[in-house]
Amino acid sequence: MPYLIAAVVLVGVLCALDLVLTLGVVKRLREHTQLIAGVRDAGRTCKGVGEEIGEFAVTTVEGEPLTREALGADTLVAFFSPTCRPCKEKLPQFVEYARTVPGGRDRVVAAVVGDLDVNTEMVDTLRSVARVVVEKNNEEPLGTAFGVMGFPSVVRVAPDRNGRPVVEQDRVELLPVVA
Structure with missing residues (x-):
């Protein structure tokens, strides 16, 4: 009889230990799920597709006035900041790409975010290929509408089946379109 009691106690202790370890694994899995979700969205700089x-x-x-309704089919929208080194590096590519967009300047919007005195060179560069908007920060109307979280941001906008403008592509490859 004492052996049977000892065996039952041992099995109970092992089950309790297994339960504690299982709860620890579940907790770690939840942490990893959150980390993976963060990595998946880490590359996003504004609203996502759809x-x-x-x-x-x-x-x-x-x-010129610019509203959400003025965004036509297949509009390219970009956000740059003059204090952002990747923005300065990507700007020539964007300008070259914007020149090839069907519909020309009317289908391209570029927002330069920061002080206008600092932005004049960037604004002048973009003006020939895009309708340019200058905002003080990404919490101004255009930045808020697109949910800008980082720079540079380049997205393609198109109307959904209900006619509302949505992000059609949130990671635009800036390779010139060849006719």
Whole structure:
């Protein structure tokens, strides 16, 4: 009888130890799931594919009004900051790509985020290929509408089946379109 009691106690202790280890594994799996989700979204700099663009009303540097409704089919939208080194590196590629966009300048919007005095060179570079908007920070109307979280951001916008503008492509490869 004492052997039987000892065996039952031993099995109980082993089951309790197994339960504690299993709970530890479940906790680690939840942590890893959160880490993986963070890595998947780490490359995002603004709204993702299929997300609707918010309402906005801004004025371009040339005085043209620009609203969400003015974004036509297949519009290229980019956000740059003059204090961002990757933005300066990507700017020539973007300008070259924007020159090849069907519909020309009317299908390209570029937002330069920062102080206008610092942005003049970037604005002048973009003005020939895009409708340019200058915003002080990414919490201004255009940056908020696109959910900008980082720079540079280049997305392609198109209307969904209900006619609302959504992000069609959130990682645009800036390779010139060959006719």
